[in-house]
Amino acid sequence: QTVVTQEPPFSVSPGGTVTLTCGLRSGSVSTSHYPSWYQQIPGQAPRTLIYSTNIRSSGVPDRFSGSIFGNKAALTITGAQADDESDYYCVLYMGSGIWVFGGGTKLTVL
Amino acid sequence: QVQLVESGGGVVQPGGSLRLSCAASEFTFSTYGMHWVRQAPGKGLEWVAFIQYDGSKKYYADSVKGRFTISRDNSKNTLYLQMNSLRTEDTAVYHCTKGYNYYFDYWGQGTLVTVSS
Numbered sequence: 001q002t003v004v005t006q007e008p009p010f011s012v013s014p015g016g017t018v019t020l021t022c023g024l025r026s027g028s029v030s031t032s033h034y035p036s037w038y039q040q041i042p043g044q045a046p047r048t049l050i051y052s053t054n055i056r057s058s059g060v061p062d063r064f065s066g067s068i069f070g071n072k073a074a075l076t077i078t079g080a081q082a083d084d085e086s087d088y089y090c091v092l093y094m095g096s097g098i099w100v101f102g103g104g105t106k107l108t109v110l
Numbered sequence: 111q112v113q114l115v116e117s118g119g120g121v122v123q124p125g126g127s128l129r130l131s132c133a134a135s136e137f138t139f140s141t142y143g144m145h146w147v148r149q150a151p152g153k154g155l156e157w158v159a160f161i162q163y164d165g166s167k168k169y170y171a172d173s174v175k176g177r178f179t180i181s182r183d184n185s186k187n188t189l190y191l192q193m194n195s196l197r198t199e200d201t202a203v204y205h206c207t208k209g210y211n212y213y214f215d216y217w218g219q220g221t222l223v224t225v226s227s
Contacts, residue, residue, distance in 0.1 A: 001172070034212035038155070045205060045220060046155065051213035089155050093212045097169030099145075099157040 002026075004092055006102035012080045012109055020105050021072040022090030028071035033092040035073035037066060040087045040104075049088075050075060077107075085109045112137050112216040114206050119221030126196050126225070132189040132206030132218060140164070140184035143209035146191050148202035149220070156202075159191065160209065174200075196225045 003025035012018035022035055029035060031053050038046040048057040050066035053073065063078045073092070077084055090102045118130040132144070146158040159180040160169045168180050179192040189206050203222050207214035 036213035038214070040155075045217040046214075047217075048213065048215055051215070052211060057215065087154075091155075091157065091213070097160055097167065098171075099160070099212075101147075101155045101157055104154040 002092075002094055002098075002100045004090065004100050004102040006088075006090060006105045009106040009108065012077070012084075012107065014080060014082060014109055016080050017076065017078045018080060018107065019069065019074050019076045020088055020090075020107070021069060021074050022092070022102050023072040024092070029068065029073045029092060031068065033073070033094070035066070035068075036091050037064075037073075037075045038089045038091070039084075040089065042087065046089065080109050082109050112208060114208065114216060114218030116204060116206055116218045116221035119204065119223045121224045121226060122196055123227050124196060124198055124225055127192070127194045128196065128223060130191040130193070130204055130206075130221060130223070132191075134187045134189065134206075134208070137208065139182075139187040144180075144182060144189045145207045145209050145214060146180060146189075146204055147207055147214065147217075148200075148204045150199070150202040153202075158204070161189070193223070196223075198225050201225045 005023045037050040040046040054066040065076045087104045089104045113135045115133045145160045161180045177195045181190045203220040205220040206218045208216040
């Protein structure tokens, strides 16, 4: 069973920089997993932020960026704002028509 | 603007069945793969199923394989999820999403399925 890992609840100061990661319990994340990132305010539908590792979705501010960091995918928020306080999910394409989400990270801006 | 509107959710007893629908508009539905993604109350997102643009290939998460069937009617711009042998752990909001380049680029607001006796 594939397990995609994300950080437990995280906090960042307004204006600060935070990097959230997305890993595999067994193995390394690469661009071949087409990592993508989604922001979700509780009670709302998710919003697409980043796809194919580092491509920002339309309308997403450039303070959001994606990368591969070591053996994980990473989402970096530079200059965090109050309305960045959300749950963040990554998802990896595992091949053979299968996608697996990480458990999500709750980000607090304070 | 792409629109995805789910319907068909409700309360069903364990072992029962339900069929969800997702009406798509403002894009050429017949040329895109589509997914169902669910979220149990207070929990994270879980990918459920994917169907290729022409319906020729379908893929499922292990948790629903053999019980759920994804299908589509391109003449009606509608995606479906037939859910049989429902379990309490299937209780969730079910979102349909438009697939593009290995990610989910548009999401519906979701429909709530509650499995309870």
